[in-house]
Amino acid sequence: MSLTQTIAKRIGWGLLLLIGVLILNFTLISIAPGDIADSIAGDMGGADATVIEEIRERYGLNEPFYVQLWRYVSGVARLDLGFSYFYNTPVTELILEKLPATLLLVFSSQILAIVLGTLLGVLAAKKPNGIVSLLVTFLSLFGFAAPVFWSGILLIIAFVSIFPLFPVGGMTDVTVEGGFFVQLLDLLHHLFLPMITLASIYLALYSRLARASMLEVLGADYIRTARAKGLPQRMVLYKHALKNALGPLVTVAGLQFSAVMSGAVVVETVFSWPGLGTLALQSILARDTPTIMGILFFSSFVVIVVNILTDITLRMIDPRIKAS
């Protein structure tokens, strides 16, 4: 199969998965106890039976399950995720408004974790019993065991409460005025702690993985050949070995992405980062079903896109991978 065919197949399967996500969400919400019309009425400060009936009519809650499901799915196909009765805004608009903040947090922390993790892994593999190796082992234990909100809170206690170097939360400071660069600096200032917190979990994972993968590659015959040719250590490590050791790292980074989105929910809550996670929590607490469903759908969509990109990247790194 050619690359385009493979990608087309992946995209087709991705679309099926998304429809599955939609149906699952919709079914869950329908079988859950409690009445949506009641909770809308509750948000309005209570209402009598006729108003509740009107709400039912307006949102089509009286129609059979499959009609409602079909209406929802066909709406999503037109990029219409419904209307949030809590925020009084179309859900698509709400999500697009919060999306950049989440993507910024998620991608910056992933890039940081991958680059730093790979570097640590390579250095550790160079001396399997050296001090960097020990650091990697220590990091990976810490990264797995420390609850992400706890490390975030410890960072807040350390760098906001004891040494006031960073803002306690939010994404920008409205009192900061100035040109583009001043604004950018302000954004980075706010981004730093949440980014470090989210990156810490994955730094642990990637450095351990990069170490193991490098150690395996460094034992291969072609590395010995490269060394025998008299190539400098730097060339052997970063050009010959690293390129081949990256495969498992990219695979895992792609697989982890749905967990990263989950981690972002917690980190955003800790640092009041105005992204999808904060929106998700607020809408869940407010029982704002259209928004909850929209976010679940949208984050699954992002995960699927990232998985397809991972596949393509893997093929670019390693031309030996043929479509199977």
Added chain:
Amino acid sequence: MSEPFNNTTANDVAEAQIKVSHPLAEMASMFFRNYAAVAGLILLIVIILFVFVGPYFHPVDPFEMVWAPFSRPMEEGFVLGTDYLGRDMLAAMMVGGQVSMAIGLAAALISLFIGVTVGAFAGYYGGVVEEILMRFTEFFQVLPTLLFSMVIVALFGASLLTVTLAIGVVSWTAVARVTRSEFLRIRELEYVAAARSGSASDWYLIFKVILPNALPPIIVQANLMVGSAILFEAALSFLGLSDPNVMSWGQVIGSNRPYILDSGFTVAIPGFAIFLTVLAISLIGDGLNDALNPKLRQR
């Protein structure tokens, strides 16, 4: 002094062969040679004693207000201080730990059950069954786990049961993959073919022949899953999605969170308890991995 050299009898040879130790004993000795794993085991035992036996020595109701709020640890007679309602933190750590551990264990058992079932059938039958089951698994991998379980808990109410189910239902995919790949490998081995030629039923082959031999990596995975289920429960409670009438470590963190800038200890202590517990579990996991999969040790 001169011991005869050539007095080895057939009896001695047989005895030497008998001395080959039981696989379990060999595994245990391998485990106990790993100092980090032993340290993890001791740590876990200490935590379990603290959590389950501690309340007999420190019989304080964790829900009862005993003092002014935010008394710092050791300062006014409270070893770990008091929380935002003036409740004893030491008692909360003990009782909360029971809940955290119970949820972790129960959720891990649920996901183990789902994961092993899906993985075993996929790996054993192959073909269409495998295709469908693995697609099903992939579907659950795409759903952001925490978000999905948040939705489940929010929709069906925050009780111990829903929280445990919500964690178990979203975290079985790794077990399914491990189980499947073990089944794929083992079903081709000769002893399985032998059992099959003895007209053993599929059921017998899956659960009596293959599964016991596939267990080592599953056990390692299950052990890690208890740790991540504890973390998962803590994250849900931290977000406010847990039973407010049940005290758990995560719940203590969640309820004290608004006051971290003044009294960080009320959050740092339960977080540290979770950290230590999960650390102990993962150290044990590493040790089990070495002891159960000796071939993988060089990696």
